[in-house]
Amino acid sequence: MPSSLFTALILAPLTHIAVSAAILPRGSLTWSPCTDEASAAGSPAVQCSQLDVPLDYTNASAGQLTLELLKYPATASKCKGSILYNPGGPGGSGRDDLTLLGPWLSIRSMLGGEFDILAWDPRGTGNTLTYSCYDSQQERAAALEKTPEASDATNTSLIEVWDASGAVAEACASKAAAFGELVGTAFTARDMMQIVDALNEDGLLRYWGHSYGTVLGMTVAAMFPDRMDRLVLDGVVNPNDYYHD
Template identity: 35%
Template sequence: MDSRRLLRTSATALAAAGLILSGCSGGSDAAAPAPHAAAAAPSASPEALKKFYGQKLTWRDCGAPGFQCATLRAPLDYAKPGAGEIDLAVSRVRATGPGKRLGSLLVNPGGPGGSAVGYLQGYAGIGYPAPVRARYDMVAVDPRGVARSEPVECLTGPEMDTYTQVDQTPDTAAETGALATAFQRFAAGCAKRSGKVLPHVSTVETARDMDILRAVLGDEKLTYVGASYGTFLGATYAELFPGRVGRLVLDGAMDPSLSAVDLNRDQTAGFETAFRAFAADCVRTPDCPLGTGSVEEAGEAMRKFFRDVDAEPVPTGERRALGESLATTGVIAAMYDEGAWPQLREALTRAMDGEGSALLALADSYYERGTDGSYANLMSANAAVNCLDLPAAYGGPADAAKAVPSFEKASPVFGKGLAWAALNCTYWPTPPTGRPHRITAEGAAPILVVGTTRDPATPYKWARSLAGQLASGSLLTYDGDGHTAYGRGSDCVDTAINTYLLEGTVPPDGKRCS
């Protein structure tokens, strides 16, 4: 598993376990970015992009009652707008009233690779606070390469089953070679099945698609709520189009200034923080499968369990046994939301008793594997975007091996596996087009950055960093557990964000909620 894949809001991360215009704005500044950076866009739009900014969408009913869908056209390659197009799936649900309509509110749940359309129709369009839904048309677009928008495909379902079971804590040269081969086969599968779209799914390109959608929806400014990886997408939009920024909420923020290896290491530490919070809660219960001693003792019990299933996988009642890779993924999946902790305790108890189906179900929810053995394209799209956005963390397995101690220091429980997981982009068939850099978005309207103190996937220090980089950034802190903060039970957080979206009033920089 690539640890950077874990950047999606908790409302989507455990979905399986708990079980997409008309009008045109003024001129556009959507020229192609400079190589390796999200360059400031010029004030006039290239002639070749006018047909995209001037298109009108044909809406049709879809999904649940009240939702509509359409197809947005965008250039496949912004450097050559006339050389081909890509179709992007869009969905919306109209403002319900009462009150004056404020425009469109675009939402993205993260990933990269999470379906924004699925998130809108399954949660945001019905679950966002009623006063927000009353005043905004809720809108989502699946990013290029994701879900309904010409999805990147890499492996078949059976091939994905094999891929997700590869040992990611190699102890021998043979195991190291097998892991490297698995990443190579995954990359080769992506090139074979999705070679046309693969070079054109970067965050910069998706941000430019968002500006086309903004214009087609008739909005002068973009109003947006991005969660997790969606915060990097929103910040990139602000960097490209600072004058088009309306009200942007970046919840569970990423730090765009970090290299791939630093992002992975920081996130590894975030999962350790979340695990320790889970362990502290668990050891207070008499039936905790990790014992009733200290948090450190619980951590050792967790490591022992991983070692045990690495040596002898646990039966699950199907052909896939629960080895260390799937077991680790199942535990990590439950770190996104403290509401999943009881489920994890039960799953661990059963697995330690020799029955691994419950922990396997958590891993399957993380990978978006269906009961029929098929997978959503989340993992494929995630790798495709990540490997374009930043240079690879390592030059090869030797670099990964050298990084293991620093990852294990960041997380004794998860460090070794997440260090090796960062090897995936080493073998990617398309060269990266992005680089780590600070995003200041000079000239943008106030942007609200939200961070959770014990967030496992986007560590709190990333939110502090992004808010400090943005010239107009304001930091809202949620002192709590779980991934992201909006709509997760804090009235203080929700009131602050709702007030910003509805009235444009940013909470004081540094405001804290619990």
């Protein structure tokens, strides 16, 4: 796909998000041993930090949002920089996935331990603007029980799945009405670049994304093409389908 067409496909849904550089203050990171049980479970070397970013990139007066970050430091004698990692979803905690499922082990092995590996909890996950589409686990279980399997077993199966998915979407929209516009790929991409700036390295993004994380990677690359170093997109999702279907 020509680069200009790719950029157009990605940026088309994002054109309403106009951001002034004046409302993008640069934060800083101070790393220390993780104290919460989930983050500290993976390795004694794991470190944690927090970063304040704009809550609403279109409204300077909206305040700030605190991102939770986790890092596995490079093991080589010389670190070549940081790699941001996203497990996909959307809806998964990057910190939990990196720690509990151990993808950092394979990434570190493939790269010779020469990079710090970082994960964060994107908006809507972990401790970052989290919400539930249901008032209780019982309500969630009841909704899932009513959701049919996605198959073509009958002439109406796919229609039933479509209707059930619409009901879930309506439930989520009603629960997130107060801040739903603040939870999305475009703002998450801007959060990523805030992290890159706070790292105070070379100002370039190195990124490893799985599944939906590939959409996030393509989006941030389209929004900030001059600030990309290297991206690994693993299990690629079609961005045109994601944004337009």
